[in-house]
Amino acid sequence: MINKQDKQVLSGTHFWQGDIACAEGAIAAGCRFFAGYPITPASEITEHMAKRLPEVGGIYVQMEDEIASISAVIGASWGGLKAMTATSGPGFSLMQENIGYACMTETPCVIVDIQRVGPSTGQATKAAQGDVMQARWGTHGDHEVIVLSPNSPQEMFDLTIRAFNLSELYRVPVIILADEIIGHMWEKVHVPPPEKIEIYNRKKPSSFSEPVFGGVGETEIPPMPRIGDGYNLLITGSTHDKYGYRKTVDPEVHRKLVTRIVNKIRKNAEKIIDVEIQNIENADIGIVSFGCTSRSVYDAIELAGREGITVGHVRLRTIWPFPEKIVRKLAEKVNFILVPEMNLGQLVYEVERVAGCEAHVKAISKIGGGEMITPEEILSEIKRFLRRRAV
């Protein structure tokens, strides 16, 4: 017999699509509100949530567009529910203003972007990795968000749970930047028993007078009550003091608020950052990758190994905040770093910035048709660079 607990966390081993694993990760993390609008290749998340949320007493609502979806998610989060939306490039663009609102009001929420080929409607059914910078800088003004990058259905499950935890812990929107390949890929997904899943819930204030928009140190996060519990909350996207009162001309109030919401992520970056590392210590050449492209990198590393080449690999599960330390370390070890990505150069600039003069950084770019960068293409770039060094 299936009891309620079993319905929330479907412990066991499944053959799941990435999008479904993402939805199940959300439910396992305690997500009880989903608002969305259909878009390929994220619709499977929306459809799965529509079916699953009522089973666990949660709310699914299909809104009139993505602006409404992110708005409803933020409203529900202030109503005390863990909330999520899922979309792809065009919808992600529409959400940007309110992602900034969530940053400014320190509202926990999770936004899934299953990347497809852009700009505009581009190639709607095909994979791409062109939203790296939109995820970081899509909304206006100074802000920090957390962006996670899964490379398998298993990670769609695991990182969605982590996204909720980080979002609750830091009171910040967390973006899951996946892609059509990972979203639509079917693979084995292991779901642990509920007691093995670590869940974090937002901290409640200890009294009605405790400030909820400040009054804490730079690396700490103020508590978050919900609407309707007697706090007389003033929640606004305009610059506000620690009690929520709008202060739209005072430079000091603005500096204090925005510096804090930026530093709570920057100064906790080491705790947030999560990377997979291969062979850095004795590498001949380095690669920094993320998402579906990292799967080709695994194969390229093996192919190179057969030819006696050791490839150091940093695979980003956290793209933002950018894992500077480990990429710098890689740059110190090797002369060349390749950055394969399904765009015309986005992450490569960040790697270049961090590598400085330590290593020569080059993009391997490929766009269109959802075609992945192949292991062979990566290998041939590796060899070309090593040859150059030999000359």
Place this chain on the structure above:
Amino acid sequence: MTNKHFALKFLREEVLPTAFCPGCGNGIVINCFLKALEETGSRDLSNFAFVSGIGCAAWCVSPYFRSDSLHTTHGRPIAFASGLKLARPELNVVVISGDGDLVGIGGNHLIHAARRNIDLFVICINNLNYGMTGGQVGPTTLHGVTTTTTPYGNPEYPFDLVRLVESAGANFVARWTTVHVRQLIRSIKKALKKEGFRFIEVVSQCPTAFGRRIGKPTGIDLMKWFQKQSIHINQAQNVKETEDKIIVGEFADRDRPGFISNIYKIIRLVRENNDKN
């Protein structure tokens, strides 16, 4: 000791007086809303949550109401409020915002919320222009009127908000002006008791950004004009569009189940079936 104004118990006194211009209609709307609560026996706003967008009208609730308020982005308060209401169905969620906000940039959310018949009470303060940004033409500005962005007269036609929301499916729809305080209070009281989507348009004066430019530079000038132009829906059968009449009254009063009861019914059914299996 002097008797305090009844409304003060609902307001954050520390932020008064309001930032509104002298003669602005926003205060009348605040007063009518709070009077309706007073007359129905409310002594505080603890069962309420208020949501607004961006604009002068959006400031009525934030920061002046002593309650929870969610001051959102321009045009989106109804969408934010929808998420909040779904998460906290036991709260009275009320949106008070401007015409530019709710009908211009946010028009899509308005009609869809009405279609869904979601249990929100929306008061649209229609001052016939974009007040906060300095008096630009809006979707409610009358044809031919001069504004800062229609220096040669408005070539467009305004929305009839109540007809729009009524046909989209709202349970309750009314229109009054700031001159009709008693009628407005009565309609607010009625709306507060109903489920589903409830919408009241209040035609209101913005002397600063609008009145000045149409030869009606004070709040009183505009209110006199509203009084002259208003006609009750029961007497409005033969009104021609060209007369620029403001048809006031209650336009819809239905009792379709609201979205909240519909959606929670589904959740209950799904869970019961699960328990059975």
